Amino acid sequence: MSARKFDLIAFDWDGTLFDSTAAITRSIQLAVADVGGTVPSDAQASYVIGMALLPALAHAAPDVPQEKYNDLANRYRYHYLKQQELITLFAGVLPMLEALRERGHWLAVATGKSRRGLNEALQHADLRGMFDSSRTADETAGKPHPLMLQELMAELDVPPERLLMIGDTTHDLEMARNAGCASVAVAYGAHDPRDLQACQPLHVAADVADLHQWLRSNA
Template sequence: MRPRAFDLIAFDWDGTLFDSTAIIVRCIQRAVVDVGGAMPTDQAAAYVIGMSLAEALAHAAPDVDPALYPRLGARYRHHYAAHQNDLSLFAGVLPLLHELRARHHWLAVATGKSRRGLDEALHTAELHGVFDGSRTADETAGKPHPRMLLELMEEFGVAPERTLMIGDTTHDLQMARNAGCASVGVGWGAHEIDEFHALGAVQVVHSVRELHDWLLANA
């Protein structure tokens, strides 16, 4: 059997594994309007996906008084909670994760979500025991700071050259680059793929099937 190229594979969550981009955009837009700000464009709202919530909302609502940020965050969580049961993994993701586990890769999540938000998303029977570790933006530094990946690499004793980050935003790929890790960009999430290769992505894929085939051949 061909030896593994990567011992640790870290995934972004929203827009990479979880089909949530469109709903997050709408929730950001509604939250900003709720506190009196100008509604961000779809592009502006999608750009901040992957950042920590506080940073994302501040970036998406530059005309909102910082004193209103706590209420802005609360309104976002209100809108998101109303739709979180509408969300699901992208088709093909779960079989892919199981195949990677069968090959004895460590699997992790590195996300801009809060710990509470990620735990709620992972609290399903189908995802029980799938991931070996995770980091969220509220318990470490947000993307593109490399701390999430550095902590995961330390936890599993894996070197940067044996770690792969997979994500749908430039924040994900810049984080990987900052941590000295390889990255794969996925083209079905929040950001356009034009900048992915410039940020060091070793591959850009356009479907879960393509990601599956690439990982099984190269990871």
């Protein structure tokens, strides 16, 4: 086993640890239809995953007037919650996280979800206590602003060169770059692997097994 290069590994949640990309995409589409907007394509809806909710919905539905944003957000939450109990961790995530903890890494979540949404997801996935810290989009700046990672580094006293960000969107990778941190992308989430590769991550993992193997050898 190689010497540890990163003290803190921060994970995005949706599409990286949690197999929720399809549910989020469909919930956005249904919410936009509910308020009378032009329904975005799968690619348009999945692109905004990882962003804070209101900016994400505004980007996905540019013809929905601002006065309908609260209704749009409420309809999104309604449709997502109907599916939430059916969403699970990607296969292999739990043993990967346990192995990282055994190796002495600090683990964190940096997500576009709300605090309430993340807490519910952690409880559903039985991962409460797995992570040393977390940041959500409603309590700090949303991606790709670097504040989430900057706050995690300050809290855990970790310099940028000792933090690794892992995510499935260009928003995740750009946030890491803006914070002066390294990143790894996963190709099984919301964004096209070619777009992820353009952000110059250290690695683009094809699946969780590939990610776990890379982390064993390189993190």
